C-alpha cells in the first residue's frame with residue numbers, strides 16, 4: 699500500500715527477566731496510513747511503549763517485518779537507521795526529556811546537530827520557526843526548570859518538529875499535565891496532524907483518545923482496532 703507509513707507484519711517481541719520470559723508483543727499486524735491520527739490504548743504493562751519504541755527505531759523486534767515509509771528497516775545499517783529516525787520521526791515523551799542544563803534554544807539545537815545536512819547558520823531560523831509554532835517565542839533563553847510543565851511539553855513538541863518529521867510518536871504526552879495544559883498540547887498535536895503529519899499517541903486518557911480518528915488496543919500481547927462504536931462509547 700503506497701500511503702502506508704508504518705506497516706508491521708507478524709511482529710514479536712519478548713523480554714527475559716528474573717521471572718523468566720515475557721512475550722510482550724505477539725504476531726502484531728498493523729498498518730498506519732499517511733496522515734492518520736491514531737490512539738494506542740491498553741493497560742499498564744501491555745506493551746504500548748515497547749511497540750512505539752520499535753516503530754520509532756529505538757528498539758527492534760525479535761521477528762516479523764517492519765516497513766517504515768515503504769522501506770524494510772531490517773535492511774538498514776545503524777547509520778541509515780539514525781538518518782531515518784532523524785528525518786522521519788519526532789518523539790514526545792510523558793516526562794518531556796528536556797536537557798536540564800541547556801536553554802530552550804540549546805535543547806532545540808540538539809537534533810539539528812545530529813543532522814549533517816543542516817548548516818549551523820540555519821539553526822536560529824529553524825529554532826525561531828518551531829518556537830513560534832508552539833507559542834513560546836519569548837522563552838528562547840529559558841532553562842527547562844523555569845518553565846511550567848505545559849510549556850516544557852510544548853518545547854518538547856517544538857524539538858520533535860525541528861527536523862520536519864512526517865511522523866510524530868507520543869508516549870503519554872499529557873500524562874504529567876493538568877486538563878487545561880493537556881487540551882493545549884492536544885490542540886497543538888491536532889494542528890500538526892492537520893498539516894498532514896501522521897500522529898500516534900499512547901494514552902490512558904479517554905479525553906486524549908477523543909482527539910484521534912482511530913484507536914487500537916493492546917491486550918494480552920495482541921493488537922486490535924477499537925470499533926468506532928466502542929471507541930465513541932469509551933471516549
Ligand SMILES: Nc1ncnc2c1ncn2[C@@H]1O[C@H](COP(=O)(O)OP(=O)(O)OP(=O)(O)O)[C@@H](O)[C@H]1O
Nearest residue numbers: 713714715722740741742743744745746747748749
Ligand atoms: N527492557 C526491558 N526488560 C525487561 N522487560 C521489559 C523491558 N521493557 C519492558 N519490559 C516489560 O514489557 C512489558 C511491557 O512494557 P511496556 O513499557 O511496553 O508497557 P506499557 O504498556 O507502555 O505500560 P505503561 O502504560 O505502564 O507505560 C512489561 O511487562 C515490562 O515489564
Ligand SMILES: [Mg+2]
Nearest residue numbers: 746747748869
Ligand atoms: Mg509505557
